[in-house]
Amino acid sequence: MLGITEGSLAVAEAVRLCRPQVVAAYPITPQTHIVEALADMVANGKLDADYITVESEFSALSACLGASAAGSRTYSATTSQGLALMFEVCFNVAGMRQPIVMTIANRALGAPLSIWNDQQDSISLRDSGWLQFYAEDNQEATDLHYIAYRVAEDPSVSLPAFVCFDGFILSHTYEPVEQLNQADVDKYLPPFAPTERLDAADPISFGMYATPEYYHEFRYAHDKALKDSAAVIKKAGEEFKALFGRDYSAMVEGYLLEDAETVLVAMGSICGTTKDAIDEMRAAGKKVGLLKVRVFRPFPVGELAKALGGAQRVAVLDKNISLGSKGALALEIRDALYGSRVPVFDYIIGLGGRDVRKRDIKEIVARAERGQGDEFYGLRQEVL
């Protein structure tokens, strides 16, 4: 059913349809509306789940970890400092291979305090072993939750997943979103049925201690499962398309790429602005395209190299900065293109809620054409 819905509420409805059995979360802007809505649903009998109120994000994800190990489909949501507080638990969830799905309403990390959007929070957890999906709009943000549970709970994957959507820009924006119905979701997403779970009658421990003789191999197995999840993502996307029409089978998505000389690469809501800017540049005769990265973990090295290999230059829009180095996306795209001689320029943009407009995208393309990049774009020199 198509409706005009606030992004957070659209996500909450999708989560309800996924039938989580345990939800544990702590409110934090701009994620709060999602878990408020879920708390209402539980209180009103619209969602048959245990909603665990906790005193911190650390506790929220810890409660989810225990619930998931006990065999429940489990959900949480957070952002920014809340995700930072979950840092330790994130590594434990992933290492114990628990398929928790968590929405990240992307927000800047303090200090200085900022409640506004960039993607520093989830990017900073890139090494934690979770899958990471990034949504361009609220329809995609909603749909990616079904995909995320399907992939995460696949026995060959058995890993947790972030579904990331830009705080405020998507979470607080009303957009048309088509919601699925329960019968269809049930067809796509069967109940979570782990082969092993915490059970007092049949004791088992998760995340045990590994000596140097074993730890190295555990990390290899984790890395392999995450990389191999690419095939499961593709299949989950294809089945979603067959049932519901929208296609998320590729980890990257091209826009007017075929003859593009300059290719912009971006993740999240900025892809929408970028497409509009590309339309205007195309009308003015510039051959520009966009490669949207929907899945950041596992990193789609092969798909990226194939999609970008024919470009004359690549301009990466990074809403994050690995301080002392460069934007995380650009670093990995350079790695994916190593040996291809396609120059990759990095532009740090839109940190802490700084608006990125169509004219900024056009200016970035002009800079890339001049060979100027690897910079913080749009600095206000007068305050430096």
Place this chain on the structure above:
Amino acid sequence: MALAVGCRARPGKARDNKTGSWRVFKPEFDHEKCTQCGTCKTICPEGCISEDTDGKFIPDYLYCKGCGLCAEECPGDAITMKQEEK
């Protein structure tokens, strides 16, 4: 031991962790000097020293971490810590 997904383990699996690999100094037992008092067995934090049928106290080197407490406490100085080459 084959890896279990998520490092899952049934009770008792800690025995699969052969902590002897941590050892730098190995306790060597001189059974001529040993008075069979059993202090080494009592003090061993790993619980890896056992008495055989002849009354000899024998460490299990698969688990002995080489902490040296047995050598320190042995009243007969029958245990010597020797650096181990691996």
